[in-house]
Amino acid sequence: MVLNNIENLLEKYENGESTLQEEAQLKDYFSQETVAPHLEHYKAVFGYFLANQQEAFTKDLPLNTKKQFNFKWLSVAAVAVLMFGIYFSRPVDPTITEEDRLAYNEAKSYLELVSKTLNKGTAQINYLGAFNKAGTHVDYLKEMENPIGRIFKN
Incomplete structure (x- = not known):
């Protein structure tokens, strides 16, 4: 009966219809040393999933927070450009001798x-x-x- 249940769970797993609890049952079954001979090839698949579950990423990643743009300096630059433009665009008095x-x-x-x-x-x-x-x-x-x-x- 247990073997029939595992085969049904495998069919649901392959169709993408299994729940997390059913997948946990499959992982438990295939982590045992005695598995039905016709299901041996699934042992490697679920063994891979168990091994990957134990892995953890240990490298520190620096968090680069986005710096806020300082609009004060933008307004200062705009005023400076405006003053520069006004000063140099003054009409020159045409003095023709x-x-x-x-x-x-x-x-x-x-x-x-x-x-x-x-x-x-x-x-x-x-x-x-x-x-x-x-x-x-x-x-x-x-x-x-x-x-x-x-x-x-x-």
């Missing part, structure tokens, strides 16, 4: 002279467009001279 105005007007006159000269040069180059047109007409005439080449193209 008469010497600066003369230099500006002189540079402006030189740039106008360069602009006029470039405009004259581009006006003289406009006739090159006529040469491009003439070149395309000449290419067409070359094609007319070679009628056999036109036949083979098609």
Whole structure:
């Protein structure tokens, strides 16, 4: 009767339906020296569980507690950045001297002279467009001279 009960408990254990008390009965049965021959392979499994139950972790683990963020220093840093930004973003008084105005007007006159000269040069180059047109007409005439080449193209 005891062997039949152990086999039923093993079936429940394998299906994942056993309770802790039933698993304790199985561990007690397989910790004995005399076990039914057809259940010998279970002895190693439950012996492993018993051996692991006796093990204990003895190494000390340091607990790293999370430090709280100090918002006081954050507000001090924000005020410092704000003050720095306000101080250096002040508008600078533009004091333009008469010497600066003369230099500006002189540079402006030189740039106008360069602009006029470039405009004259581009006006003289406009006739090159006529040469491009003439070149395309000449290419067409070359094609007319070679009628056999036109036949083979098609």
